[in-house]
Amino acid sequence: MRQTFRLFLALGAAFVLAAVSPRAVESTHLKIIVGVTDDTAKWMVRQDGIVGVHRDLRLMAVRVTIPWQPGQAKPTTLQQVYLQRIRRMTQLNERIVLAVYNTADQAPTTRTARKEYCAFVQGAVKRVPLIHDVEIWNEVNSPTYWPESAGPESYAKLLARCYDVLHSRPFPINVISSTASRHDPADFVFGLGDAYRSLGRSRPLFDTFGHNPYPENSAEPPSAQHPQSDLIAEGDYETLMNVLHTAFDGTAQPLPGERGVTIWYVEDGFQTVPPREKRRYYRNFGLLDEDRLGGWQAGLLWRDGTRKPSYDTFKAVIAEVRRRDTDCSKVPGAPQD
Secondary structure (H helix, E strand, O other): OOOOOOOOOOOOOOEEOOOOOOOOOOOOOOOOOOEOOOOHHHHHOOOOHHHHHHHHOOEEEEEEEEEEEOOOOOOOOHHHHHHHHHHHHOOOOHHHHEEEEEHHHHOOOOOHHHHHHHHHHHHHOOOOOOOOEEEEEOEEEOOOOOOOHHHHHHHHHHHHHHHHHHOOOOOOOEEEEEEEOOOOHHHHHHHHHHHHHHHHOOOOEEEEEEEEEOOOOOOOOOOOOOOOOOOOOOOHHHHHHHHHHHOOOOOOOOOOOOOOOOEEEEEEEOOOOOOOHHHHHHOOOEEEEEEEEOOOOOOOOOOOOOEHHHHHHHHHHHHHHOOOOHHHHHHHOOOOO
């Protein structure tokens, strides 16, 4: 399973969720949540230290991952330890986004596996009742995480099953889907819309449309658009919204901006090159870079725990968002009315 510290996006590298609509709106001040994907805390006996870094940044959410395999309806002993540590994070007032997934060969594509997977997720949420955000699998249009032979039809059934199971609990829950910027996400979402219609379903599939808008490369700006490619990155927001409208318009699945449904840019990152004097620390992911030099290097901290130049910039962006004075219409590449 890919192990990375990834930033959820707004402006450079961050975790973004926005309740937005492609249509003209009165205010350009969007609701944004900034956070990170960071598994560091689940590997630590004490979470206070890493949570202290999260607090210094004033993060609004932390995405933590748990692997799953067919046949699992409840956590293993090790996963119970992870969940206990995640529970501790929630007790320290961290907003946790739980992502449960594995590689394509482990994907829950049969009826039995879907029941097991959704029962597993439900059990995890019961163990950590302060979790209200759950991501169903990861990057399902990527053959790394979802078998092409199963396609959007099987994923629609998984979303439907988990949506119903998770919404049966008497607490607020946010069911999040997941697609990747590469591997033609538009075609997959069109297929998801067709599969949804074929199910004859009157309830939604998700509360939040999750997307990982990685760039073509780390040298391009977040505002870069890709009209000649099937890539849907940060700058291709209008394309993404048009795809969602085409896929779900006229169905019982609300579009982003309707009935509380949102878009989250769940995973994103722009890599940096570690200086020579720090390379000896690189041999998983968290708020730090991966320890493998060939791994993902998009953290806010170098592997030795010192801050990158991006740390303070990122912290300043979060402060701006918290002040609620971010004018998204002035961001390069923003849709123009």
